[in-house]
């Protein structure tokens with residue numbers, strides 16, 4: 562059980578790590594949730610258990626405006642609490658709305674992104690789950706959890722094309738360009754893989770996908786690398802990550818590091834095809 566709790570991300574661990582730096586993180590989250598620009602696209606946004614609509618607009622506005630064009634996001638919906646189910650495995654993270662069937666009450670889902678395709682239009686839908694009450698956790702800590710989740714899932718919405726191409730077994734043709742640098746998405750994912758390994762992983766959650774990055778099935782390995790990028794983007798904005806190494810937790814993406822540069826490129830780039 563303990564192994565599973567670590568593997569799936571026991572929320573007590575996140576809350577414990579956040580509580581040690583709660584003042585700094587609360588200030589940071591307050592800034593991130595404050596809209597800094599208007600968005601170039603309209604999205605359906607519902608307030609959630611710990612984020613208001615305005616907070617979510619703030620989070621969306623942290624991404625460079627090029628992301629408004631690139632993202633496949635259509636909606637962010639409030640979703641009732643779900644937990645990792647007793648029957649879940651590392652590669653099949655089944656969930657349940659019935660706490661009796663939960664592996665642990667400390668394994669609530671925080672967010673999910675699903676994709677639909679119709680008439681050649683790919684859409685990403687984000688679900689942000691209501692977080693259950695914990696008598697040991699203040700609301701401001703749960704807000705940090707939801708903010709981190711929102712950044713993670715919004716990155717999935719930017720990677721929707723990657724998921725689709727891998728699922729239908731075709732090659733990923735996505736060229737990203739920023740200033741005089743051009744990178745193909747396959748290369749960017751490969752570089753992400755190398756950089757996260759060289760820094761010992763971006764977060765505890767990302768590390769739970771570490772072995773899957775070497776999976777023989779390209780769908781599984783690509784998805785595992787996408788999880789690294791989602792966690793890296795969230796760490797980039799929060800300037801913090803839930804990591805067992807406290808030094809990495811406080812400075813997950815040191816400025817000027819190759820991973821920091823890679824994330825900056827990924828976010829700022831325009832899509833060329």
Ligand SMILES: [Zn+2]
Nearest residue numbers: 713717788791
């Ligand atoms: Zn994810």
